[in-house]
Each structure stands twice: as C-alpha cells, then as structure tokens.
Amino acid sequence: MTASFKPVTEQLAYLKKGVAEIIREDELKARLEKSFKTGVPLRVYLGVDPTAPDIHLGHTVVLRKLKHFQDMGHTAVFLIGDFSAMIGDPTGRSETRPPLSREEVGANAKTYLDQVFKILDKDKTEVRYNSEWLDKLSSTEVVKLCAHYRLARMLEREDFRSRLENNQPISVHELLYPLLTAYDAVSLKSDVELGATEQKFNLLVHRDIQREYGLEGQVCVTMPILVGLDGAKKMSKSLGNYVGITEAPAEIFGKMMSIPDDLMWSYYELVTDRTPEEITALKSEVSSGKLHPMDAKMRLGQEVVSGFHGADAGKKAAENFQRVFRDREAPTEVPVQKIPRGPAKKLIALLVELGLVPSKSEAERLIKQKGVEINEALVEDFRKELDLSKHAEFLIRAGKKKFVRLVVE
Numbered sequence: 001m002t003a004s005f006k007p008v009t010e011q012l013a014y015l016k017k018g019v020a021e022i023i024r025e026d027e028l029k030a031r032l033e034k035s036f037k038t039g040v041p042l043r044v045y046l047g048v049d050p051t052a053p054d055i056h057l058g059h060t061v062v063l064r065k066l067k068h069f070q071d072m073g074h075t076a077v078f079l080i081g082d083f084s085a086m087i088g089d090p091t092g093r094s095e096t097r098p099p100l101s102r103e104e105v106g107a108n109a110k111t112y113l114d115q116v117f118k119i120l121d122k123d124k125t126e127v128r129y130n131s132e133w134l135d136k137l138s139s140t141e142v143v144k145l146c147a148h149y150r151l152a153r154m155l156e157r158e159d160f161r162s163r164l165e166n167n168q169p170i171s172v173h174e175l176l177y178p179l180l181t182a183y184d185a186v187s188l189k190s191d192v193e194l195g196a197t198e199q200k201f202n203l204l205v206h207r208d209i210q211r212e213y214g215l216e217g218q219v220c221v222t223m224p225i226l227v228g229l230d231g232a233k234k235m236s237k238s239l240g241n242y243v244g245i246t247e248a249p250a251e252i253f254g255k256m257m258s259i260p261d262d263l264m265w266s267y268y269e270l271v272t273d274r275t276p277e278e279i280t281a282l283k284s285e286v287s288s289g290k291l292h293p294m295d296a297k298m299r300l301g302q303e304v305v306s307g308f309h310g311a312d313a314g315k316k317a318a319e320n321f322q323r324v325f326r327d328r329e330a331p332t333e334v335p336v337q338k339i340p341r342g343p344a345k346k347l348i349a350l351l352v353e354l355g356l357v358p359s360k361s362e363a364e365r366l367i368k369q370k371g372v373e374i375n376e377a378l379v380e381d382f383r384k385e386l387d388l389s390k391h392a393e394f395l396i397r398a399g400k401k402k403f404v405r406l407v408v409e
Helices: 008-016 025-038 057-071 102-116 139-146 158-165 172-188 197-212 249-257 261-271 276-287 293-309 311-326 347-353 360-368
Strands: 021-023 043-048 075-080 125-129 192-196 219-223 336-339 372-374 392-398 402-408
Touching: 008 025, 008 057, 008 276, 021 197, 025 219, 043 057, 043 172, 057 075, 057 192, 057 219, 057 261, 075 102, 075 172, 139 172, 172 197, 192 197, 197 219, 249 293, 249 311, 261 276, 261 293, 276 293, 293 311, 347 360, 347 372, 360 372
Parallel strands: 043 075, 043 192, 075 125, 192 219, 336 402
Antiparallel strands: 021 219, 372 392, 392 402
C-alpha cells in the first residue's frame, strides 16, 4: 500500500528542526524524493537500551524527532535493545558497565514503553526487540560480523582511546556493542537512524556495516543534548535539573517556568512540535515587545504539560500558575491540614509543624522578608499567634509556592 506525502522541501524543513547533524543531508533529501515518487515510506528507527525505567524531558528530544518522521508519514520503528542492554553501551563510560539481567531489562522495557507512547502514536509505531535476531546469531555469524570492522577504527572511539591512555580496562564484549547494534540496522533494513550527538560513533558504524551486508548505508540524524533547568549542564536526574515526564502537571509547568528566558527557544525547538516558522514568529514577538517573555514561556509550559497529560491538564496548569504567581491569588487546589482546637500557638512554630518551613529561624526570616500571608493578608510581626480555640479556617501562604488550608476542628 502506497502513501501520499507532503512536498520534500516541506518535509525536510520540518525534519531538520533542532537537528545537530545529518549524515548526509543530500542522501536524506534523495531518499525523501524517492519516497515521495513511489509512495513507499522510509524506515526510520531509534534504538534504546532500557537500562533505567524513567524518562525525563532530555530523553524525549530524539523520541520527538522519531515522531516528526511519523508525522510526515514515514514508518517509525522503536527498537528496544533487550539483548544489547545486557552488554551496556560504552558511550561516555570511563569504566565497564555492570551487565543487567534479562529480567531487569524486561521490567525497564515495559515501563519505558508506557512512557514512550505519550509521544509516539502507538497504532503507527513498529516496536521491535533486538533479541529477535541477536539471540539467534550463531558463533560463525558473530565471527563474520566482527570480520567486517577493523580494531584500529574501533579504538579511534574517544571513550576507548581515553581509557587506553589512562590504563583503564576495556572488556572485549564492549568492543562488540557497536557491531551487534549495527546488525540491528542490517536486520531492520533502515533508511534512517536517530540518536543523540554522543551516539554518532555507533550510528556511523551501523551505516558502514549495512554497506558490508550489501545494503545502502542509512542516513544518520543526531540530536543535541538538552540543557537542564539550570541553563548550564546536561539534563540529568543526578543533577536535579530535570523534568520527569510522569510528574504532576503543576510540577512540570512550574519547572518549565523556572528555566532562563534565553533557554526557552532551544526547548521550543527540541521538545515541542512547533515549526521553525512558528518559533521564529514567537521570537520576533518577544524581541519587539509585543509578547512578554513570561507569556511565551507559559505557552511553552502549557504545550509540554499537554503533550504528557492532555490539553485540559495543560490549560489548568497554566491558569493555576497565572492565578498564584501573577495575580497572587490562591491556587484552586490547596492541601488541607486539620488540627484539633486548643490554645493559641505562635505562627513560627505552626509553620514548622505544617511543613511549610524547615525551622523556626527560617519562619522568622520569611516573615521579616514579607513572605508569609494568612487569608491573603501580609503577616508583618514574627511574634504573631493564631487563635486555635474555636472552629476556623486559615489559608496560609509561605514563600511563593507553598500553600496550606489549615482547618481548626
């Protein structure tokens, strides 16, 4: 069955958005032209080793590019490296990765897929596992595969070279990793493979090995590494500068609003489906003063939340942020804490008891800095006491983000 496609120039512009490198762009254009003429979609794949179960926004950059090919009518192949994950990708490693069991990989893969389909169209995605063919390779076939690549080329790889120079060990199975994953490209007969910039070496090996097996070498498309919320380092859970895609809508939105203004444009490029023309128009509105940077960032936050939790959740998160941080009103949903009636209590002690501040000294400092409100009235005296002798409700704000509705029963 043939398909109809958008004009090649339009496809290429959309597919190039945010891309770090295309090897080679003229080949991608030629394949798109052939696809346009024949109505046969390109086979585009992304291989992922499920070595950890959780996905953050940085992981979605290359996933979203796979979605862009899917948007253009091409076949998106999501390859789970259940076999290769047991070896471990040596990319960026200064030491040998401990091998994962088949059970660990399987559990991670299931969780990973649940998250991946927040981005990819499940009904239009071809999901494959590289154990399908790598489990079946005979010893003879592995030896023949290894014969297609030179050791000197493998040791040109930066990870291996630096480990050799520093007298750090390299296990032989690590040298097999790019060759076995190259066999994925052979088995899938892929036209295009996607990966992060740090995966470039592997992708080029895959392209070379395809040719050794009589196929036309695939096009390699690499995507940049997403800078984290701090605006300085790669997004990483260990650095705490990440956005988890399964986090609550308000949490995601708040984190998106915390990024530096100048960073939001790369986020628009890498984690939304907006076209380059739309992003340029937004930039122009901000630079001309027609659109406030915060409003542009709020649109970004709403789009990111909507992508993972639905349009209603995105709209609600944006409205809640507007109410709390710009109109300085209480959020629609405030956690409620109940306490029994009793004698009056000092506010600074109550703020600690409610978990709004870590210590009485921090509570005192916050009040002195005009950071505490009760029922939307500013508290100016840190010695203030609350009357808890009768039924009452107090809406307490501590700092910009923490609210509690205190109910005296």
